[in-house]
Amino acid sequence: MPKPLPIGIQSFADLITGGFLYVDKTRWIYEMVRYSKGVYFLSRPRRFGKSLLISTLEAIFKGKRHLFNGLWIDGSDYVWNIHPVIRIDFSQFRVTSPDELPELLIRQVRLIAEQHQLTLRDGFYFEQFSDLIIQLSSQGKVVVLVDEYDKPIMDNIDHAETAMQIRDILKGFYEVLKGLDEYLRFVFLTGVSKFSKVGVFSGLNHLKDITLDMRFGALLGMTQEEVASCFSDYLTSFSHNAGISVPELIASIRHWYDGFCFSKAGVHIYNPFSLLMLLDMQDFRNYWFETGTPTFLIRLLKSRQYDIRNLEDMQVDELAFSSYELDDLKPEALLVQTGYLTITGYNPESRLFRLSYPNFEVKNAFMRYLLDAFCPGKMARTAGHLWDMIQSLRARDMDRFFKVLQGFFAGIPYDIQIRQERYYQTVFYLIFKLMGLQAGVEVRTSRGRIDAVVELDEGVFLFEFKLGGNAETALAQMRDRGYAEPYAGANKPVHLIGAVFGTDGEGIVDWKTEEIS
Secondary structure, eight states, rough: OOOOOOOTTOOOOHHHHOOOOOOOOOOHHHHHSSSEEEEEEEEEESSHHHHHHHHHHHHHHHGGGGGTHHHSGGOOOOOOOOOOOEEGGGGOOOOOSSTHHHHHHHHHHHHHHHHHHHHOOOOOOHHHHHHHHHHGGGSEEEEEEETTTTTHHHHTSSSSSHHHHHHHHHHHTTTHHHHHHGGGGEEEEEOOOBBBBSSSSSOOTTTETTTGGGGTTTTSOHHHHHHHSSSSSHHHHHHHHHTTOHHHHHHHHHHOOOOOOOOOOOOOOOHHHHHHHHHHHHHHOHHHHHEEEOOOHHHHHHHTTTTGGGGGSEEGGGGGSSOOOOGGGGGGHHHTTTSSSEEEEETTTTTTEEEEEEEEHHHHHHHHHHHHHHSOOOHHHHHHHHHHHHHHHTTHHHHHHHHHHHHHHHTTOOOGGGGGGHHHHHHHHHHHHHHHHHHHHEOOOOOOOSEEEETTTTTTEEEEEEEEEEHHHHHHHHHHTTTTTGGGGGGSSSEEEEEEEOOOOEEEEEEEEEEEO
16 A cells, blocks of 8 residues: 555645645755855745745754754764754735734744743834744754745835835845854745745845856656656556556656756756645646746736747757746746746856746646636637637638638637737637647647648648738738748648737638648
């Protein structure tokens, strides 16, 4: 009987004493805790095991060696000294205004003081935090663990002024650590984003940001080797129930949930939450995506009129991962740090990172939310509409195809439409890419030439869309520029399809097709 899966368990002690399956990460943890002094920051997307890591560090510094029996660190030369630990978990709270935060911080600090039978002097939140560290140091060098350090900011990121006020309060809190370096043994902070001007990155001496450190690329999440060695019983059961081989099952799992990468080394990581849920439910679904939707990110992309087509393959330098400020939010940085884009390659000569969607789960769900942002109210029916469009192409029923396509634009308020070709290009791009993701067909797009290409067994369909004008003009452009020539050897019909959208927001007003044998 395999050990039970640790779904939703964020306490290392509960995980071990409950007999749950644990993927041993202590070899990487050892590299941080072995030294006499350490100040670390790690950014990872939500649901990636940051809280369990914090809990594991807490158990180590409290000297609970018995919990690590049989794990890598237990056989190492680590010295199990006991240290007083301050653990602050912002994931447990939602701050809605700057006025709430100081009192929340004071309550947290005083609660920790009571647990250690300490009485703090009155003062501001940062003064009490300082007093707590100094008094605790009489018991040994202090360890400070902060989980989701940036959550109060992220909870209010839609409201820049409120977020900046919260940031300034947190700055005063975290800057305490800089002045008390002599009392500290180890400091570790996790979060999603790396905000400048918070007092952590500008104030702490010797802070090591290990977010992109190749040595810690697999600290959180699970590698393919870990999946194969730790979950073999679950994979065997799943493959048997699904009626496929284990290698076939693993290929599908990799397609859906693998692909996250947090270093130049290119080590691919599974999202642990999605993987555990999949092995438990034995059903492929958008587990990670369903735990939180990127509403703010989508609004930011839309308000900036960001070219959505760039998201699949972009190149950035390392500054894209650096600290950034609330009044200068960079979509690329937010997309990477929140997990909707990941590193897919690194060129040491140009020193550029290549970014794209990590896997099918993220790409499919994110594109559907993007499409709903441009065509509001269609998400519930999107999957059905996309399948209808694929079936229409297979049957060469273009009347039905354009009727369904028109449905995506029906009901969109005229005043939110961007009367530019970019708006329509974005919608076309999302629809056609989602068609390919859903049906497994070959769907390509090109900014320089053909607007969309769909390759099916029944034929190749080339689309050219125009804003204004007539469909015959679109077809003439496709003929004149030889759009069909690359598909001459396909041994199946090639269909040229020209479509025109009205300039007054009425949707498709003209379309015409031509078949080339």
